[in-house]
Amino acid sequence: MGQGRSVKTLAALAGLAVLLAAAPGLRADGFIIPNPRPGQDIPPLSVRYHRVKVEIVNQVARTSVDQVFVNHFGRDIEGTYIFPVPEGASVSDFAMYVGNERVQGEILDSREARRIYEDIVRRMRDPGLLEYMGRSLFRARVFPIPAKGEKRVQISYTEVLKSDGGLVKYLYPLNTERFSRDPLDEVSISVRVESEVPIVNVYSPSHKVSVRKDGPGRALVGYEDKRVRPDKDFLVYYSLSKDDIGLSFMNWEGPEGGYFLLLASPRYAAAGERVVNKNIVLVLDSSGSMSGAKIRQAKEAARFILNHLGPRDEFSLVDFDDGVTAFSDALVPATVENIGRALKFVDGIEDSGGTNINDALLQALSRMRGGERPNYVLFLTDGLPTVGTTETADILRHVQQANSSRSRVFVFGVGNDVNTELLDRISSDHRGTSIYIGETEDLEAAISSFYEKISSPLLSDLAVAFRGIETSQVYPRSLPDLFKGSQLVLVGKYRGRGLVSVILTGKSGREEKRFVLEGRALVAGDSFNFLPRLWATRRIGYLLEEIRLQGSNQELADEIRRLGLKYGIVTPYTSFLVTEREAQALDAAAPAAREAIVGGVVGGVGAVRAAKATQTFKLEDRAAQVASERILYKDDKTFYLKGGVWTDSEYKEGAPAETVKFNSDAFYKLIAEKPGIAKYLSAGNNLVVVFEGVNYRIVE
Numbered sequence: 001m002g003q004g005r006s007v008k009t010l011a012a013l014a015g016l017a018v019l020l021a022a023a024p025g026l027r028a029d030g031f032i033i034p035n036p037r038p039g040q041d042i043p044p045l046s047v048r049y050h051r052v053k054v055e056i057v058n059q060v061a062r063t064s065v066d067q068v069f070v071n072h073f074g075r076d077i078e079g080t081y082i083f084p085v086p087e088g089a090s091v092s093d094f095a096m097y098v099g100n101e102r103v104q105g106e107i108l109d110s111r112e113a114r115r116i117y118e119d120i121v122r123r124m125r126d127p128g129l130l131e132y133m134g135r136s137l138f139r140a141r142v143f144p145i146p147a148k149g150e151k152r153v154q155i156s157y158t159e160v161l162k163s164d165g166g167l168v169k170y171l172y173p174l175n176t177e178r179f180s181r182d183p184l185d186e187v188s189i190s191v192r193v194e195s196e197v198p199i200v201n202v203y204s205p206s207h208k209v210s211v212r213k214d215g216p217g218r219a220l221v222g223y224e225d226k227r228v229r230p231d232k233d234f235l236v237y238y239s240l241s242k243d244d245i246g247l248s249f250m251n252w253e254g255p256e257g258g259y260f261l262l263l264a265s266p267r268y269a270a271a272g273e274r275v276v277n278k279n280i281v282l283v284l285d286s287s288g289s290m291s292g293a294k295i296r297q298a299k300e301a302a303r304f305i306l307n308h309l310g311p312r313d314e315f316s317l318v319d320f321d322d323g324v325t326a327f328s329d330a331l332v333p334a335t336v337e338n339i340g341r342a343l344k345f346v347d348g349i350e351d352s353g354g355t356n357i358n359d360a361l362l363q364a365l366s367r368m369r370g371g372e373r374p375n376y377v378l379f380l381t382d383g384l385p386t387v388g389t390t391e392t393a394d395i396l397r398h399v400q401q402a403n404s405s406r407s408r409v410f411v412f413g414v415g416n417d418v419n420t421e422l423l424d425r426i427s428s429d430h431r432g433t434s435i436y437i438g439e440t441e442d443l444e445a446a447i448s449s450f451y452e453k454i455s456s457p458l459l460s461d462l463a464v465a466f467r468g469i470e471t472s473q474v475y476p477r478s479l480p481d482l483f484k485g486s487q488l489v490l491v492g493k494y495r496g497r498g499l500v501s502v503i504l505t506g507k508s509g510r511e512e513k514r515f516v517l518e519g520r521a522l523v524a525g526d527s528f529n530f531l532p533r534l535w536a537t538r539r540i541g542y543l544l545e546e547i548r549l550q551g552s553n554q555e556l557a558d559e560i561r562r563l564g565l566k567y568g569i570v571t572p573y574t575s576f577l578v579t580e581r582e583a584q585a586l587d588a589a590a591p592a593a594r595e596a597i598v599g600g601v602v603g604g605v606g607a608v609r610a611a612k613a614t615q616t617f618k619l620e621d622r623a624a625q626v627a628s629e630r631i632l633y634k635d636d637k638t639f640y641l642k643g644g645v646w647t648d649s650e651y652k653e654g655a656p657a658e659t660v661k662f663n664s665d666a667f668y669k670l671i672a673e674k675p676g677i678a679k680y681l682s683a684g685n686n687l688v689v690v691f692e693g694v695n696y697r698i699v700e
Contacts, residue, residue, distance in 0.1 A: 030083040030155060032069055032142055033120065042077060046070050048150065049186040052172060052234075056161065056193045059168055062092070064156040069145065072181065076144035081105070081153060082120075083139075084113075084132040086171065089159035091138050096153050098143065105140030113137030122663055130682040134675060165520050166241055167248050169527075172234040174206075188224035189234055200246025201239040201263040201487060205530045205622055206232045213485070216268045232625070232633070235530075239263065245459065245482065247502055247517035252531040253524065254636070257493055259531040260471070264488040264504055264515075266458050275456040275484055276509055277312040279331055279373050279407075280305075281364040284349065285381040285414075287321040291351040294414060294443060298380055301447035302346045305378070308455055309334035316367050317342060320360035321353030322387040331367050357381060358389035361399050361409075361426070368405040372510045374460040374481055375407035377432075380447065382414035384603060385422070392422045392602075399426060408432045408481070410454075412447060413608070415439050420611040421549055421602040428545070431478045433619065436612050456484035459506035459513060467503070469496035469522075475538035476618065482506065489621045491535050497522065526676075529636035533623035536563045540571055540624075541617025548597050548610060557598075566649050568631045568638035569624045571617075572597045572610070577640070578628045586626065588613035634680050639687065646687035648680075657688060657695035667698070 034042045048068040055062045071077060085091060085107070096103040108116065113136050117129045138155070145151045161168050172189060193199060198216040210222045221236055239248040248263040269275070282305055284298055302317065309315055314331040315338075318324060327345045332338045361379065368375040389395055403409075409430035411423045414437050427434040437446045462479040474492030482488060502517040540563055543556045557573055564574030575589030583589040592606030593613055601607050617624065625633050632639040632646055639646040651657075660666050662685045671678045677691045687698050 030065060030067060030081060030153060032079040032081050032145070032151075034073075034077050034079040034145070042073050045072070045079075045145075046181040047184050050184055050188075051186070052189040054170065054172070054189070054191040056170065056191065058195060059161045059163060060158065061161050061170060062156060062158045063089075063172065064093075064154070066154050067152070069151045069153065071145045071147065071149055071151070073147060075147045077147075078141070078143040079145060081140045081142050082116075082137065083155055084117075084129075084173065085136040085138055085157060086159060086173065087135060089136075089157045091155065091157045093156040094138070094140065094154070096140065096142065096151070103140055103142070105138050108137045108139060110134055110136050118668060125663060125685065127662070127682045127685060130671065131679040133671060133678045163240070164523070165249075166246075167237055167239045167250070170236045170238075174230050174232060174234040183227045183229050186224070186226050187228060187230060189222070191221040191236060193219045193221070193238055195240055197240040198242055198246075198267050199238055200241045200243070200267055201248045201265040202236065203238070203248075203263055203487070203489070203621070204234075204236045205534065206235040208622065209236070213268045231627070237263075241267070243267065243515055245504060245513075245515045247504060247515060249500060249502055249517060249520045250528040250531065251494070251500075251522050252526075252528040252636075253522070254532060256532070257495065258469070258522070259528075259535050260469070260492055260494050260500075261528065261531055261534070262464065262488070262490040262502060264464075264482065264490070265486070266482055266484060269456075269458070269484045275310065275458055276460065277310060277314075277373055278457055279314050279368060279375045280309070281316045281318060281331075281367055281377050283318045283320065283360050283364045283377060283379040285321070285355060285360075285383065286319050286349050286351050286353075287355045287383055287386075288352050289355075289383050289417065290414075294382060295349070295351045297443035298447075299346050299349060300444040301380075301451075303343060304444070304448040305451050306339050306342050306346070308451065309339065310456070314373070315342070316364075317345060318360055318364045319345075319349050320356050320363075321351070322356050323353070324356060324359045324363050326363055326367075328367075331369070354387035355381065355383040355385055356387040357385040357422070358395045358398055361395075362402050365399065365402040365405070365407060368403075368407045370405045372507070374457050375405050376454060377407050377409045377430075378412070378447070378451070379409060379426070380412040380414065381418065381423075383417050384419050392419065392425070395422060396425055396429065400429065403430055406431075410450070411435065412437060412443075412450075413611070414443060416605045416608050417603065418608065419602050420596075420607045424545065424611055424614070425549055428478075428549075431480075434611060434615055436608050436615070438608075453486060454481075454483055457481050458484055459508055462488070462504065462506040464490060465503045465505075466494070467501040468498035469494040469500050473535075473539060475535075475542060477542070491531065491538055493535065526635065530623050532636060533567045533569070533625075534620075536567045537569060537617055537620045537622075537624040539563060540569060541614055541620070544571065544597060544610075544614045544617060548600070548614060551600055552598060566638065567623070568626070568633060568640075568649065570626050570628075572613070578626060578630060582626070582628050588616070632683055634683055637680055637689070639683050639689075644686060646684045648687075648689045650690040651688050651695060655695055657697040659697045659699060662686070662698050662700055670696070 051066045053064045094105050195217040199219045202211045207223045212220045250261040252259050313334040317327040364377050410432040411427045411434045413423050424434050437443050459482040471492050471494045499519040504515045543560050560573045564571045570589050572594035575583045587609040593609035596606035596610040630641045638649040680689045685700050689696050
């Protein structure tokens with residue numbers, strides 16, 4: 001794992017073993033430094049569970065942390081519990097007992113805390129605590145930690161969150177895999193937000209979270225995982241707005257220009273509140289290859305959709321094998337009687353014959369009509385076109401000609417025997433998405449889950465305009481509709497210095513709607529430094545898709561490599577960034593996927609993996625990162641392990657660098673003079689970093 005990352009190395013150098021326990025960020029949310037006797041090697045502690053509960057009421061956040069530390073040593077040990085307190089926060093409660101006596105702790109201000117942090121780094125010869133320079137510190141003596149036993153620690157702190165243009169940020173430091181002996185058994189974070197002003201956008205750039213709104217001013221954000229070593233801080237933004245559609249704008253500027261993120265989300269919609277009525281046609285492949293579990297699950301998914309249609313929706317179904325059978329000649333209202341007839345139609349579907357994709361899609365689109373309602377085609381197939389028109393170019397042309405109603409087409413490809421080029425072109429040409437479902441995955445659950453997301457449209461035919469800046473390379477290129485409970489995440493590059501205004505337009509039935517975010521100032525600093533990597537993730541997705549669908553292109557391949565190297569994003573063109581074992585775990589880097597993209601393969605395991613990887617990059621709402629022995633992420637920077645040295649991806653090989661010895665007076669003088677560099681120096685004892693235009697080489 002390299003110098004500065006090995007616990008054994010730390011113990012040998014310092015005579016100490018540390019617990020930066022827990023999964024996500026034990027350095028951040030608390031850790032224990034065991035105090036060994038001379039010549040004694042204490043095994044590192046680990047954490048059994050790490051639970052965080054956050055209550056935010058009108059921007060006052062109370063964070064409660066519950067951890068259990070495990071002593072693997074054969075006797076009782078003594079240690080020091082340390083908790084780096086977030087900026088502006090105050091510890092309100094601390095619970096740890098020795099017998100019946102409650103242990104007391106002390107809070108040190110940032111100046112005294114800095115001395116403690118620095119002292120620990122000097123003694124342990126590990127820079128991990130450097131990123132907490134400038135923070136206050138809570139400290140308590142821990143004794144005993146029972147032999148082969150546990151010590152439970154609970155701590156709470158309170159802070160006032162700042163609002164900038166209606167956007168509120170909550171950060172929980174969750175960023176250490178460095179010192180825990182074992183992966184964390186369990187980690188969970190629950191954030192409940194209550195506000196007098198309605199909550200609209202809720203977004204985490206760091207973790208895949210669940211978001212549930214149970215009222216205009218109430219939201220619950222959840223994250224949990226098991227057997228992990230989280231290595232990123234937990235970050236959530238939420239915005240407050242009284243508008244029907246809330247808009248939030250973020251930006252970051254660097255050497256390569258400006259990057260922005262726009263969030264758009266409908267306000268909380270109560271049950272029964274009006275949504276836009278829709279037209280929907282479900283197209284089911286019942287060819288012979290769908291026999292068994294696949295056809296059973298497809299029929300269950302169809303039943304789910306029929307039973308969840310809105311009372312004023314209109315619908316139809318198309319069943320196809322080598323022929324095409326439609327439920328109705330035209331769209332029919334979603335009455336109880338029509339739904340009952342449709343359910344019997346689904347019951348009668350049997351698997352047999354070939355795959356007539358062309359005629360099935362034309363039949364579905366012929367039932368759609370223009371007007372105020374959005375039109376959705378949900379198309380499911382597990383095979384290649386084998387009957388009727390089978391050439392990809394001909395099918396695409398026919399579908400384009402038939403879609404005069406501008407229907408959105410959502411494609412579900414089941415298994416590996418699908419033409420990914422055809423399916424992806426159909427969905428991208430008609431403002432939809434492609435979803436690929438593996439042979440062992442639950443088809444019914446995938447389709448039902450997707451339908452729930454699109455079942456309640458609120459605003460269709462979206463368009464976004466910016467004033468004050470010029471935007472480019474904006475993704476997604478085709479804007480989706482906004483649904484109840486959904487959120488638009490739009491990311492791109494910009495040029496300009498003025499105040500930014502954003503205008504979002506769309507249709508709600510016959511009515512044209514317009515929403516405006518007025519005069520937002522561009523911010524400087526590191527607040528949104530995740531944006532370049534998020535933009536690069538989306539950009540790579542579109543470049544990969546272009547290569548897959550249009551053929552090999554050296555210029556596009558070179559850009560994918562450049563972006564992948566700069567931001568540590570593993571793609572079929574940058575799979576060398578990770579070990580062979582790690583590459584096999586990543587569809588994007590698997591040899592079959594790489595061959596499919598580079599060689600233009602449209603069917604088989606590799607093609608499906610490549611299609612999945614492309615869609616993942618295109619639709620990702622968080623910056624792509626990978627758990628690798630060779631890659632380390634620190635905020636906006638990426639470091640690669642080269643010859644035992646963590647090297648900044650921005651460093652040009654052979655360029656001169658100012659050499660500073662780790663743990664020397666000059667090392668700490670550099671941190672004092674340039675505090676912003678400390679978080680990068682926490683990457684390791686030996687590293688090369690580019691900071692404010694200067695190359696620094698830190699050496700043991």
